[in-house]
Amino acid sequence: MESTQIDVTYIARLAKLNLTVEETERFSADLNQVLDYVAQLEQWDTTDTAPMYHPLPVYDAVRSDCPEPSLSNDAAIANAPAAEEGQFRVPKVVESAH
Amino acid sequence: MLNGTISYWRQKLTSGAITPTELVEEIDRSIQEHNPTINAYISWDKESALSAAAQADLSLPLGGIPIAVKDNICIKGAPTRCASRMLADFRSPYDATAITRLRTAGAIPFGRANMDEFAMGSFGKNSAYGATNNPAAPGHVPGGSSSGSAAAVAGGMAIAALGSDTGGSIRQPASHCGIVGMKPTYGRVSRYGLVAFASSLDQIGPLTQNVEDAALLLNVLCGHDKKDSTSSLEPTTDFTAGLGKSIKGARIGLPKEYLSDGNDPAVKAALQTAITKLTELGAEIVEISLPHAEAVVAAYYIIACAEASSNLSRFDGIRYGHRAENTNGLDDLYSRSRAEGFGPEVKRRIILGTYVLSSGFYDAYYAKAQKVRALVARDFANAFEQVDFILGPVAPTPAPALQGADMTPLQIYLADIYTIPANLAGLPGISVPCPQPAGARPVGVQLLGKHFAEVDLLRVASALEQALA
Numbered sequence: 001m002e003s004t005q006i007d008v009t010y011i012a013r014l015a016k017l018n019l020t021v022e023e024t025e026r027f028s029a030d031l032n033q034v035l036d037y038v039a040q041l042e043q044w045d046t047t048d049t050a051p052m053y054h055p056l057p058v059y060d061a062v063r064s065d066c067p068e069p070s071l072s073n074d075a076a077i078a079n080a081p082a083a084e085e086g087q088f089r090v091p092k093v094v095e096s097a098h
Numbered sequence: 099m100l101n102g103t104i105s106y107w108r109q110k111l112t113s114g115a116i117t118p119t120e121l122v123e124e125i126d127r128s129i130q131e132h133n134p135t136i137n138a139y140i141s142w143d144k145e146s147a148l149s150a151a152a153q154a155d156l157s158l159p160l161g162g163i164p165i166a167v168k169d170n171i172c173i174k175g176a177p178t179r180c181a182s183r184m185l186a187d188f189r190s191p192y193d194a195t196a197i198t199r200l201r202t203a204g205a206i207p208f209g210r211a212n213m214d215e216f217a218m219g220s221f222g223k224n225s226a227y228g229a230t231n232n233p234a235a236p237g238h239v240p241g242g243s244s245s246g247s248a249a250a251v252a253g254g255m256a257i258a259a260l261g262s263d264t265g266g267s268i269r270q271p272a273s274h275c276g277i278v279g280m281k282p283t284y285g286r287v288s289r290y291g292l293v294a295f296a297s298s299l300d301q302i303g304p305l306t307q308n309v310e311d312a313a314l315l316l317n318v319l320c321g322h323d324k325k326d327s328t329s330s331l332e333p334t335t336d337f338t339a340g341l342g343k344s345i346k347g348a349r350i351g352l353p354k355e356y357l358s359d360g361n362d363p364a365v366k367a368a369l370q371t372a373i374t375k376l377t378e379l380g381a382e383i384v385e386i387s388l389p390h391a392e393a394v395v396a397a398y399y400i401i402a403c404a405e406a407s408s409n410l411s412r413f414d415g416i417r418y419g420h421r422a423e424n425t426n427g428l429d430d431l432y433s434r435s436r437a438e439g440f441g442p443e444v445k446r447r448i449i450l451g452t453y454v455l456s457s458g459f460y461d462a463y464y465a466k467a468q469k470v471r472a473l474v475a476r477d478f479a480n481a482f483e484q485v486d487f488i489l490g491p492v493a494p495t496p497a498p499a500l501q502g503a504d505m506t507p508l509q510i511y512l513a514d515i516y517t518i519p520a521n522l523a524g525l526p527g528i529s530v531p532c533p534q535p536a537g538a539r540p541v542g543v544q545l546l547g548k549h550f551a552e553v554d555l556l557r558v559a560s561a562l563e564q565a566l567a
Contacts, residue, residue, distance in 0.1 A: 006453055011452050014456060015411075015436075015448050015449060017437055017440070017445060018436070018437035019445065031446065033506060033507075034511070038396040041463075042466075046473065050469070051468030051471075052472035053468055055298060055299075055523060061327035062327075075192075079419075080416075081415060081418075081419070081421035091428055
């Protein structure tokens with residue numbers, strides 16, 4: 001893999017994370033150094049190797065489909081930054097029709 | 099300063115020499131005295147611990163024993179901040195399974211141990227609630243990310259503690275603070291209620307004053323949990339079963355790749371002492387090779403950051419956590435809430451993780467790292483055909499100074515080289531302190547075992563601990 005310059009401004013937009021100019025500069029320098037380092041992975045031949053997404057074999061782990069007690073409405077919204085009438089209060093996201 | 103292991107205090111409790119309430123008071127006094135200089139705890143709730151103590155059932159295995167808990171493991175009704183501004187006002191609506199299990203065994207979860215924010219860091223300095231000092235080497239870092247858990251145990255502010263280990267975050271601070279730290283096999287302990295960092299690597303485990311206490315805690319913590327689809331169905335057993343038994347004939351591998359010239363002289367000496375003691379005990383030390391040892395840091399940071407960027411997307415300022423004020427639309431609310439809530443290292447890793455998962459780079463970085471991970475795991479599978487255990491350093495150096503020269507993120511990441519492999523391969527690992535000359539910083543050695551072979555691993559760790567004492 002060619003060492004690529006990371007476009008921190010673009011990536012921060014994908015991550016929905018506002019960065020200051022100073023953070024953008026610092027992270028660009030830090031992360032380009034990290035990416036230069038991880039480019040060494042290229043030297044290892046993985047032609048016939050399957051990716052290992054999990055340390056141990058995982059089988060379909062599903063519980064029986066029976067209703068069980070869960071958090072009450074009050075408990076579920078207790079940590080909400082804004083709540084009203086048992087619901088999360090969010091900014092308006094749908095504009096009214098013109 | 100509070101001394102004494104779980105066994106010691108259990109004996110005091112069951113003989114009536116001390117009551118559970120008095121023990122909580124004792125720990126509270128020690129925290130009040132030492133926490134201002136050590137900063138091992140972000141918060142502790144004496145009243146709820148006292149009410150649990152009043153009802154403690156001393157007939158249970160950990161009846162009346164307070165246990166400190168890393169700030170990323172949910173305790174119902176208690177702050178669970180992950181040492182982040184993002185969760186400054188968060189109180190968990192439920193207990194993590196590890197906490198439920200502690201309570202069922204009679205233990206009292208007491209105190210939220212400081213940590214690197216969202217478990218991202220090696221020195222305990224990435225906390226929104228201040229850095230933690232190392233009680234065993236004042237002026238030095240305690241290690242991380244389970245910095246407060248290690249410092250509380252080493253500093254006599256906790257009998258034992260829970261931590262979490264994603265790339266060494268239990269074993270490395272244990273080594274830097276001169277205590278025992280154990281990461282069980284992936285899947286042994288339920289991750290339900292552990293705030294997720296990198297889900298294929300995270301594992302809860304104990305930080306204790308000795309190997310026996312680690313075994314006692316594993317007895318309580320391990321077991322299948324239907325609330326964690328990755329928790330193992332492997333039967334649990336009495337993890338103390340091997341303690342005190344002979345290790346004659348045990349075959350212990352020493353990876354030649356771990357004998358780096360870059361290791362600090364104190365780390366080399368500790369390893370040599372461990373080799374000598376294990377040989378005297380009748381173990382056979384076998385030189386082995388882990389050909390992909392130098393690839394682990396690169397693979398790990400790609401995988402861990404990728405998983406973290408996904409896991410931390412839940413912090414959006416809507417359902418819980420910090421929400422920015424006076425925002426302009428949904429995107430602005432997300433982006434500013436996250437900017438205000440997360441600290442620098444968390445942001446750095448989210449950016450790296452998002453980058454390696456982004457279109458056009460996924461195969462080159464993320465998929466490649468997961469393939470290299472498979473090679474690393476195969477190295478261990480091959481090694482464990484020849485040997486039963488693997489001995490190595492925990493970290494290349496003892497704890498750096500708290501106010502030391504700033505290291506670049508890459509330099510900090512590289513120091514995880516000896517602890518990361520166990521996470522990538524899902525193996526159990528334990529850090530055992532190696533006694534040092536007076537005034538020197540603590541140094542531990544690490545033993546790794548086969549998947550689910552904790553009983554054997556604890557047997558060897560305990561024998562080594564006794565021989566080093």
